[in-house]
Amino acid sequence: MSDPPPRPFAAITVEDLERTYQRMISGVKEYAIFMLDPKGHVTSWNAGAERIKGYRSDEILGKHFSVFYPVEDQKSGKPAAELERAARQGALEDEDWRVRKDGSLFWANVIITAVRDDNGELIGFTKVTRDLTSRREMEQQLRTRAQELERQKVQLQESNEAMEAFTYSISHDLRAPLRGMWGYASALLEDYSNTLDSTGRQYVQSIVDGAARMDALIEDLLAYSRLTQAQITVGPVSLSHVVAKAVDQIRERNGESANIQVIEPLGEVEAHAPTLLQVIVNLLSNALKFVTPGSAASVRVHSEISNQNVRLWVEDQGIGIAPEHHQRIFQPFERLHGIESYPGTGIGLAIVRKGVERMHGRVGLESAPGQGARFWFELPQRRSHGNGSQYRLAGGR
């Protein structure tokens, strides 16, 4: 089937066009489009005008358009002034409050255009009105929200600075008296051990132990608060390198005897190398610490890949942890055992969780009393980078 031949252009009459435009305009719902006579009386009305302003055409035709203005604008003569300006300039655009039939206000964008005949005689105006109330409200909400965010940002910056100053004073001012305490107690043990009996020596040793514990506590608190605040940027890191480095650190501290079995390959992750090192050192020292008294610790480290994530397992055969404590142990200062049986600050695993979370990962464990603990953390697998130059070894020297 073929289309009928198009009507020649010359055959479209002015009347055709006018009818088309009128039909088009009367159907428009988003815009109020209507006409005024030179004095400002409404001479035509469309569906959009009815929807926006609330008047049916029979209610408004012939009325003066000043009813669309708030009372104070009517009093100040704004409607007439706008017509006068539109007549003078040809057109006028305004954004301001207008009134609906029910008296409610809406935020309007108004364009008034003067219409003249062939002799330049003013025959009326067209008026196009849009209801921008919801857009204006949205803009205002956005502005308020932006201001609020700006305020919050300033507050955060201030509290960050206060926190930094606080951390600084902890590391500086709290440590000075501690250094004195530890120094004098050690001197007492060394220089006066002959004049002290064994009970006296024990007392002084307790002072030394207390100072050492306090020093470790301050160190861990600082590490934790640095993790909370510091900018952490992630990049590709080899788990094997970081684990090897962590094992070195642990052996330096605990002696070569530490039995740590690493099952290669461990894979590569997106991480912040120094933070990752701290996380792994803490997990290893945790795994080596909680063993039944008298038995040797043994730790196994391996990894698996699932869903673009690498999960590193640190497994021990120690005393294990009851399921009801599994969440609690990642909180700062949570300790399940007395200082006497298992020394520690209670911040080590909190550092692990905070560190992993800052690198967009997760931590968890599987354990039951007497069955050892299997701690794990998960980090995004290393993305393939275009060139190898970004590749970075863990905290290389």
Place this chain on the structure above:
Amino acid sequence: MAANTVLLVEDNPSDVFIVQRTFQKLQLPGSLQVAADGDEAVAYLSGSGRYADRERYPLPALVLLDLKLPRRSGFEVLEWLKAQPILGRVPVVVFTSSRQPSDINRAYDHGANSYLVKTVNPRDSEDLGRILCHYWVKCNQQPDLDPLAS
């Protein structure tokens, strides 16, 4: 004869005690002098007042400088010293509890020769003292501080 005096600029008496005790206990190859604040350090180094007696108060082979000091701060002492002709050659090791990167960088900017952080554990302090004296007093080639000798 190489100078073996170490000038400790430190206001905290227990920190002074720890350094003094470390020197005695380990019989370190340095004789320790103490200035308790920044002004005194400047007086000692410039030889004013009683410090004019260089027999008793010899120019040091090393200044061990705390940063947080009453009156003139460690940074001010450092800035003053490094601006002095000839005297500015004296090596300065900053010795402080601050680990702040801003402090570390500022110290080097002002011409510090090394930056060490005080440890809390006395055993670590002894290790540090031993290394410090071995390196700066025994190994380090010392500058000429006599204004007449070029």
